[in-house]
Amino acid sequence: MAEIAALRASIAACRICRDQPLGGEQGRLPHEPRPVAVLSDTARILIAGQAPGLRVHETGLPFNDASGDRLRDWLQVSREQFYDPALFAIVPMGFCFPGYDANGSDLPPRRECAPHWRAKVMKAMPQVELVLAVGQYAQAWHLGGMREKSMTATVMAWRRCIAPEAAPAVLPLPHPSWRNTGWLKRNPWFAAELLPELRKRVKTLIG
Incomplete structure (x- = not known):
């Protein structure tokens, strides 16, 4: 609990992309950072997205948009379940x-974010x-060499990616x-x- 709380506070205070030199590969963030991430010491499912959109940036609530509605439909969970940190951790590859x-x-997600934070979060x-590795950036980090050459090919290979010996399954x-x-x-x-396999696993893990 204390480790999660400390990490949550550190992420909230992160200003790495704001302080990037103007001549850097991506330049400075075009607005004040607002890191969005839901960490949990009890959730058995991690939703690994890409980076917040503008609406999420404005509200501070991940997947608080039409994409989130579709994702919740895929999972067959309510908004209340989705935003319950006891059930789901939601940590994108880029927090801002x-x-x-x-x-x-x-x-794309800022390149500074994942190298600095991802291993600590996991x-x-x-x-x-x-x-749940949503999109190519999350798939690249969480699958590594198991990722295929395209997002479509990677998702098509989901049975191999979610093999029982993987810990955690991706x-x-x-x-x-x-x-x-x-x-x-x-x-x-x-x-x-x-989707049937996804829904079955989600139902099992959230109880």
Whole structure:
């Protein structure tokens, strides 16, 4: 409990990306940091996302948007269950909203974040039995060499990724963004094969 509380406070105070030199690879964060992460010493499921969007940045609540609605539907859990830290830890690869690119799309997670924080977060939550790796950045870190060359190929290989000998098990998922609606239509196996397994495991782990 004390370790989680101390780590939570350290993450909340993090200003690494704000203080990045202007000449750095990504430059400074375009706004005051607001790290968003839900740590837990009891949750057996970790949702590993990419980085907060603008709405999450404004509210401080992860997946507090249409993507979150779709993700909760995938999991078949209520908002109350989803935001219960006894049931779910929610820790993205980048804790702060990274801003927009020239086309108005969210930028990737900041590169400073995961190398500094990820191992500490995982060490502090040894009770986690299932990691839901949402999107390519979470999959790259949590699957390492087991990751395929594309997000689609990685998610298609979910049975191998979630092999029983893995500790914790890692289940790769596409991002639940509306931008992936077309992907979901083109890949009906996701709803037919992966979602039932996801829902079964979630139900087992949250009781």
